Amino acid sequence: MNQTGIQNCHEQELQFFGAISASLSHQLNNVLSIINENAGLLSDMLAAAEQGFPLDAAKIDRSTQRIAKQVNRGAGYISRMNQFAHSVDETEQTVDLNVMLAQIVSLCQRFASLRKVALLIEEPAPAEAKIQACSFRLQHLVYLCIDLALAGSDQESTIQLSLAVTENRHRLSLHWPGSATAKTGINEKVTVARQMAQQSGGEFEATVEAGKAMSLTLTF
Amino acid sequence: MTGYRVLLVDDEAEFVDTLAERLDSRGLKIEVAYSGPEAIQKAEEKNFDAIVLDFAMPGLDGIETMKALRATNPDLQIIFLTGQATVQKSIEAMKMGATDLMEKPADIQQLLEKIEKASAKKALLVEKHVEDQLQDIMSKKGW
Numbered sequence: 361m362n363q364t365g366i367q368n369c370h371e372q373e374l375q376f377f378g379a380i381s382a383s384l385s386h387q388l389n390n391v392l393s394i395i396n397e398n399a400g401l402l403s404d405m406l407a408a409a410e411q412g413f414p415l416d417a418a419k420i421d422r423s424t425q426r427i428a429k430q431v432n433r434g435a436g437y438i439s440r441m442n443q444f445a446h447s448v449d450e451t452e453q454t455v456d457l458n459v460m461l462a463q464i465v466s467l468c469q470r471f472a473s474l475r476k477v478a479l480l481i482e483e484p485a486p487a488e489a490k491i492q493a494c495s496f497r498l499q500h501l502v503y504l505c506i507d508l509a510l511a512g513s514d515q516e517s518t519i520q521l522s523l524a525v526t527e528n529r530h531r532l533s534l535h536w537p538g539s540a541t542a543k544t545g546i547n548e549k550v551t552v553a554r555q556m557a558q559q560s561g562g563e564f565e566a567t568v569e570a571g572k573a574m575s576l577t578l579t580f
Numbered sequence: 581m582t583g584y585r586v587l588l589v590d591d592e593a594e595f596v597d598t599l600a601e602r603l604d605s606r607g608l609k610i611e612v613a614y615s616g617p618e619a620i621q622k623a624e625e626k627n628f629d630a631i632v633l634d635f636a637m638p639g640l641d642g643i644e645t646m647k648a649l650r651a652t653n654p655d656l657q658i659i660f661l662t663g664q665a666t667v668q669k670s671i672e673a674m675k676m677g678a679t680d681l682m683e684k685p686a687d688i689q690q691l692l693e694k695i696e697k698a699s700a701k702k703a704l705l706v707e708k709h710v711e712d713q714l715q716d717i718m719s720k721k722g723w
Binding site for chain 2: 398404476
């Protein structure tokens with residue numbers, strides 16, 4: 361890869377890191393907003409009680425349950441953020457593809473839900489699917505594929521992701537129904553995904569069945 | 581601060597329901613919508629003094645929802661309440677005619693002040709329309 365290609369890859373990686381961080385911080389902000397409103401509601405009830413109004417136990421219970429639920433939700437985001445941040449720690453490690461796929465799909469759920477598209481990992485997953493690779497680069501590559509799939513998906517559709525292992529080759533496929541209409545920037549994204557796959561020692565393939573379905577395949 | 585009719589629009593149900601309860605206890609008449617299309621439908625059915633709208637919602641986002649709302653009722657006063665207020669998005673929202681913008685988590689007192697300001701602006705616009713209509717009638721009659 362030439363200097364411009366390397367620079368382009370670094371820019372793409374930064375953009376990926378930024379997109380995931382922004383998405384997680386937005387979700388954490390939503391969690392804090394719900395906690396803030398429920399804390400405010402409890403405070404309102406206390407102020408009313410001080411003026412002689414009876415305390416409503418059911419309302420207090422509902423608000424505290426909502427706060428507890430949001431604390432758990434926030435802890436989940438922080439855990440994902442932490443795992444994601446540590447994925448850059450090593451340039452090569454043993455990556456469990458089942459775990460990596462589950463992680464990146466969960467990180468991309470918000471992008472999909474904003475477009476009213478579902479992301480679904482097909483079952484059954486292979487019993488063992490481990491390769492030596494850079495976890496962050498692999499996540500980036502799958503993110504690029506999901507991003508491509510989202511750009512080509514219609515609202516209310518489902519993107520199916522499947523992992524298969526045959527003769528020491530690991531194949532990750534994304535498949536979704538679609539009109540296969542070319543959308544702005546798709547060709548550029550395909551080129552970037554292909555370059556990134558090569559850089560990670562894999563192959564990238566995009567298939568369009570006109571008017572019926574589209575699929576992307578990553579092979580390692 | 582009583583009696584203002586406000587529509588709260590956000591896909592985070594627990595956020596919007598709790599905020600609705602708090603504003604309702606302060607004397608406002610609150611309705612909620614959990615998506616852009618639901619907000620558009622409610623705004624067609626009822627008259628609101630202000631609409632408090634989120635940016636990032638599945639399907640139709642806040643900006644698109646505002647465009648649709650204002651297409652049928654240009655006087656609608658829209659306050660964006662969002663956790664995703666990038667400078668670019670804020671400028672876009674204000675250029676598109678948003679009345680105000682506020683970041684989550686929200687301070688309820690500040691939100692009430694913005695609702696009051698937006699409602700007063702709406703009342704002035706309605707008053708001006710009535711005056712314009714009266715003047716139009718009078719000029720047609722040669723008075």
